């Protein structure tokens with residue numbers, strides 16, 4: 001039985017031209033590990049079936065809210081730059097919520113959560129458990145607070161006729177700003193604007209053009225109407241919203257997409273590779289359509305793009321904890337033991353760590369004591385500049401060697417090629433670029449030819465140093481220690497109200513997933529180091545031999561010439 005807020009929300013939705021196939025789906029509470037409140041299939045739902053559809057007028061964006069028009073385009077765009085990032089949408093949501101029953105979205109606000117488990121709301125002690133993970137650098141709390149202080153609050157204070165100033169501590173506070181920002185982060189969709197709507201409204205396309213990056217994407221139907229391609233866009237815009245939070249990125253003036261709150265579509269939970277519906281857009285509405293048969297009693301799952309746990313926790317406040325399709329002997333000592341985690345977990349390595357490790361490697365072998373001056377960061381600058389201009393990657397994302405995300409990778413027969421793929425081509429290309437002798441670097445730059453990735457002995461030594469140092473950035477020891485810590489926590493059930501314990505558990509799960517990738521890669525490097533060095537030794541011997549032979553042949557030829 002749905003809650004009273006949910007029932008009120010359903011009636012509001014349906015009385016505003018929203019369509020729900022109530023014979024096919026309902027909303028219910030699943031266990032917390034499956035997302036809590038979500039949608040369930042009441043009957044077997046065939047593929048390509050519309051479970052619900054949302055008229056565009058119910059989307060909540062700065063184009064549908066009355067606030068931007070009330071403030072005026074000049075104030076909105078020029079004075080407060082509310083068309084950039086998420087600030088405008090957050091302010092619209094604060095203002096609409098403050099209107100209470102007067103707002104078109106009143107019932108929608110009432111069904112949305114008010115508290116969150118994303119690290120944005122964690123204490124310093126809780127955040128300390130995430131040290132070393134890629135969550136920490138991407139929190140963006142300071143940027144969000146700057147946006148509130150420099151854009152949103154001044155906009156609120158500038159119009160006492162629109163924002164009752166005595167309501168600032170309750171309805172327009174920093175806490176409410178964070179709450180709305182997190183609602184956007186965990187529930188919004190990137191939606192293509194409907195051109196006809198723009199033309200009808202005589203509106204400037206840029207008004208309300210929101211930042212890239214939000215929770216979920218909407219798919220475009222094929223020209224024939226409603227059918228969709230298999231495996232169509234499902235990305236979470238991981239790259240786009242990197243480092244971005246409630247502040248968002250700058251608006252792209254030509255972007256025809258916007259970030260929208262989409263009532264009902266955001267009631268769906270997601271789990272790694274479990275998607276069975278997707279949101280598609282049409283000129284008048286957005287439709288949630290099944291992408292495969294959904295059995296009666298199954299949860300109706302959307303996709304959030306199957307991100308790693310670090311990203312899931314940062315943006316949504318939960319993690320995926322599933323049986324892994326691969327096990328590692330080094331981890332369990334017993335290949336039979338089923339490991340749990342997120343198969344999409346990755347390890348992120350910042351370029352500055354790589355630069356440091358290359359410098360150490362070069363200086364250790366440069367006979368510095370024998371007269372050579374050590375290489376410094378200054379020597380690396382031109383190379384880093386070129387890399388950033390040409391490739392632009394300052395964080396390398398490494399997958400688990402057994403994740404098999406790219407079938408072509410595992411089918412590559414050449415072990416050196418496989419090694420390059422496993423250790424990530426761009427990382428190895430960067431190491432090679434930084435390691436080039438000065439003359440070779442000058443030549444490469446002259447020809448505008450970035451070095452190709454290579455897994456030679458030196459690159460492996462650098463990769464090893466990078467991984468070892470990266471491991472030292474985490475708290476909690478290695479994979480085995482984290483598993484033990486998790487086991488100890490899980491020995492006592494987490495009560496719903498035990499927020500601290502739940503957060504600690506999530507933090508361990510995130511760092512354990514990253515360390516699992518790290519330790520598996522370290523295993524690959526150590527295994528490869530032996531045969532790569534041997535191969536290089538043999539290569540060097542062959543080269544010497546060939547040189548000797550060539551010299552001998554030359555001598556013999558010289559002798560023959562003399563005799564002639």
Ligand SMILES: C[S@@+](CC[C@H](N)C(=O)[O-])C[C@H]1O[C@@H](n2cnc3c(N)ncnc32)[C@H](O)[C@@H]1O
Nearest residue numbers: 033034035037186187266267268269270316318
């Ligand atoms: C788009 S909303 C989904 C609906 C949400 N359960 C509700 O009650 O409104 C996204 C939020 O649902 C929760 N969620 C979704 N999928 C989940 C999962 N697989 N495990 C745990 N929580 C999940 C997270 O709190 C996330 O921030």
